[in-house]
Amino acid sequence: xxxxxxxxxxxxxxxxxxxxxxxxxxxxxxxxxxxxxxxxxxxxxxxxxxxxxxxxxxxxxxxxxxxxxxxxxxxxxxxxxxxxxxxxxxxxxxxxxxxxxxxxxxxxxxxxxxxxxxxxxxxxxxxxxxxxxxxxxxxxxxxxxxxxxxxxxxxxxxxxxxxxxxxxxxxxxxxxxxxxxxxxxxxxxxxxxxxxxxxxxxxxxxxxxxxxxxxxxxxxxxxxxxxxxxxxxxxxxxxxxxxxxxxxxxxxxxxxxxxxxxxxxxxxxxxxxxxxxxxxxxxxxxxxxxxxxxxxxxxxxxxxxxxxxxxxxxxxxxxxxxxxxxxxxxxxxxxxxxxxxxxxxxxxxxxxxxxxxxxxxxxxxxxxxxxxxxxxxxxxxxxxxxxxxxxxxxxxxxxxxxxxxxxxxxxxxxxxxxxxxxxxxxxxxxxxxxxxxxxxxxxxxxxxxxxxxxxxxxxxxxxxxx
Amino acid sequence: xxxxxxxxxxxxxxxxxxxxxxxxxxxxxxxxxxxxxxxxxxxxxxxxxxxxxxxxxxxxxxxxxxxxxxxxxxxxxxxxxxxxxxxxxxxxxxxxxxxxxx
Numbered sequence: 001x002x003x004x005x006x007x008x009x010x011x012x013x014x015x016x017x018x019x020x021x022x023x024x025x026x027x028x029x030x031x032x033x034x035x036x037x038x039x040x041x042x043x044x045x046x047x048x049x050x051x052x053x054x055x056x057x058x059x060x061x062x063x064x065x066x067x068x069x070x071x072x073x074x075x076x077x078x079x080x081x082x083x084x085x086x087x088x089x090x091x092x093x094x095x096x097x098x099x100x101x102x103x104x105x106x107x108x109x110x111x112x113x114x115x116x117x118x119x120x121x122x123x124x125x126x127x128x129x130x131x132x133x134x135x136x137x138x139x140x141x142x143x144x145x146x147x148x149x150x151x152x153x154x155x156x157x158x159x160x161x162x163x164x165x166x167x168x169x170x171x172x173x174x175x176x177x178x179x180x181x182x183x184x185x186x187x188x189x190x191x192x193x194x195x196x197x198x199x200x201x202x203x204x205x206x207x208x209x210x211x212x213x214x215x216x217x218x219x220x221x222x223x224x225x226x227x228x229x230x231x232x233x234x235x236x237x238x239x240x241x242x243x244x245x246x247x248x249x250x251x252x253x254x255x256x257x258x259x260x261x262x263x264x265x266x267x268x269x270x271x272x273x274x275x276x277x278x279x280x281x282x283x284x285x286x287x288x289x290x291x292x293x294x295x296x297x298x299x300x301x302x303x304x305x306x307x308x309x310x311x312x313x314x315x316x317x318x319x320x321x322x323x324x325x326x327x328x329x330x331x332x333x334x335x336x337x338x339x340x341x342x343x344x345x346x347x348x349x350x351x352x353x354x355x356x357x358x359x360x361x362x363x364x365x366x367x368x369x370x371x372x373x374x375x376x377x378x379x380x381x382x383x384x385x386x387x388x389x390x391x392x393x394x395x396x397x398x399x400x401x402x403x404x405x406x407x408x409x410x411x412x413x414x415x416x417x418x419x420x421x422x423x424x425x426x427x428x429x430x431x432x433x434x435x436x437x438x439x440x441x442x443x444x445x446x447x448x449x450x451x452x453x454x455x456x457x458x459x460x461x462x463x464x465x466x
Numbered sequence: 467x468x469x470x471x472x473x474x475x476x477x478x479x480x481x482x483x484x485x486x487x488x489x490x491x492x493x494x495x496x497x498x499x500x501x502x503x504x505x506x507x508x509x510x511x512x513x514x515x516x517x518x519x520x521x522x523x524x525x526x527x528x529x530x531x532x533x534x535x536x537x538x539x540x541x542x543x544x545x546x547x548x549x550x551x552x553x554x555x556x557x558x559x560x561x562x563x564x565x566x567x568x
Contacts, residue, residue: 014516018513018516019490019494021509021513022491022494022495022506022509022510022513023494025498025502025505025506025509025510025557026494026495026496026497026498026499026502026506027502028499028501028502028564031502031505031506031509031561031564032558032561032562032564034509035505035509035512035554035557035558035561036554036558038509038512038513038554039512039550039554039558042512042513042515042516042550042554045516045519046518046519046522046550049519049522049523049526050522050526053522053523053526055523055526055527059527060526060527061526061529061530062526063530065530066525066526066528066530066536069525069536069539069540069543070522070525070526070540070543072540073539073540073541073543073544073547074543074547076544076547077543077544077545077546077547077548077550077551078547078551080544080548080552081547081548081549081550081551081552081553081555082551082552082555084552085551085552085553085555085556085559086555086559088556090559090560090563093504093508093556093560094504096552096556097504097507097508097511097553097556099552100511100512100515100548100549100552100553100556101511101514101549103545103546103548103549103552104511104514104515104517104545104546104549106542106545107517107518107520107521107542107543107545107546107549108517108520110521110538110539110541110542110545111517111520111521111524111542113538114524114528114535114538114539114542115524118527123469123473124473124476124477219507220507223507223510223511223514226511226514226517227510227513227514229514229517230514230516230517230520231484233517233520234480234516234520235477235480235484236520237520237523238480239519239520239523240483241516241519242516242517242519242520243480243483243484243487244483244487245513245514245516246514246516246517247483247484247487247488247491248487248490248491248494248510248513249491249510249511249513249514250488250491250514251487251488251489251490251491251492251495252491252492252494252495252506252510253507253510255491255492255495255496256495256498256503256506256507256510259495259498259500259503260503263500345500345501347500347503352503352504352507353500353503353504354500354501354502354503354504354505354506355504357501357504357564358504358505358560358563358564361563361564362563367564370501372499372500372501
């Protein structure tokens, strides 16, 4: 019996848990178990590698110092990863996923840097290394920029003149540079480090012009990039678990990216190359007629108290104001009085598809109160009150009526079919996509200005007195 | 041309794995409800943390005297672990909240 076979079998088991895990993650009932299966497989693969891996040509040694270093590194990563993951607020999750994704990319890039010298002379292996290095670095720096953007450290999309052309030129240069290194195989690492830096710069250029609203798509795309980078590593080491894990994420991530784009009804190329917001806003500004109507908290309370059916449309603004808990309180209070309350969840509500569900689940809102767009849209006609909290673009009728609007074609929630529409917003500022919303000017619509949490708490206490 | 054919031939098993994995990845994700997009992305994110296996291999193959390489490897393993542990932990946290309540 060869030790290598045991490791191979461990890798096989781990690969199966990855497939199973992903499969189970796509059903609500089995999702949590699926995640644990995959985590278990990953643990097996890591322990197996530390104990059993041996290079075919006998490079592998297990001096105590190396084992200690590896375990220490895993210890540091585990504590830091665990703490961040368990402490972070659920609203900050997209940032976190982006950051963890960047870490994986950086890991792949470093592997490339270190393996280069060992593989001089082997063109195939070098091509793999350079590809992994480039993709890993792009994924790393891109993820960091995405993190900063979601974090709102970097607020506005930065417009570099002719950035589409610039990006394409940089990308082609990057590929040519990589190809040159694979063929010429310079012995000195300097050029490889230069390539590494160059790839980092490209990652920054790639993400910087993209608007914050599109970040989830970008993160999903970078996620599949990192998968690819891992797969290149697997190819290099003839390591099946890295290969299957990497490719699985690469292909699944691509499908997920396309699904997200579909939810926004925009082709991927439009997300990456199309400038969103900014100048496009001017188109709608001209044909706004009608005026904004205010509504007081007590009037809102009365309206809701005597309604038969209330639909709440939560948006990211709700989460920013940390108002998930108050809205749940409002929902319970209204239900107590015999009002039917449901939440209308747009596929891209929040900052990621499904993000809003996670946020509302956190405040104990029952899973079956969350109604998806296709199911809720026909119900708006017999809805008395729609309460829009911190959402904007997902209820903008311009998506249906104004071909010049940047969100034209995106499926939206048909709130305008309801009898009354109450919109809670902090101010009249445009939404995340930076465009005006005609819904606010309609006669059926009333605006309830103020911070979501403050306004909703007042609404709850007003209702209690009724 | 020769080079490419040789490369493909020598690695034919790996290429099989790649192609089949692509299909598995596409199929497995095919019908996921939008509700689960975020946890799924996060879970997939954790799975590509498998790149840590490569980082461990690099360290095991590095001679113990090569301090610079060991230091780089150390950083790579920390990054990989962050990806794996953070990824699975945050996914679990999200999914924990999806319990059905009545």
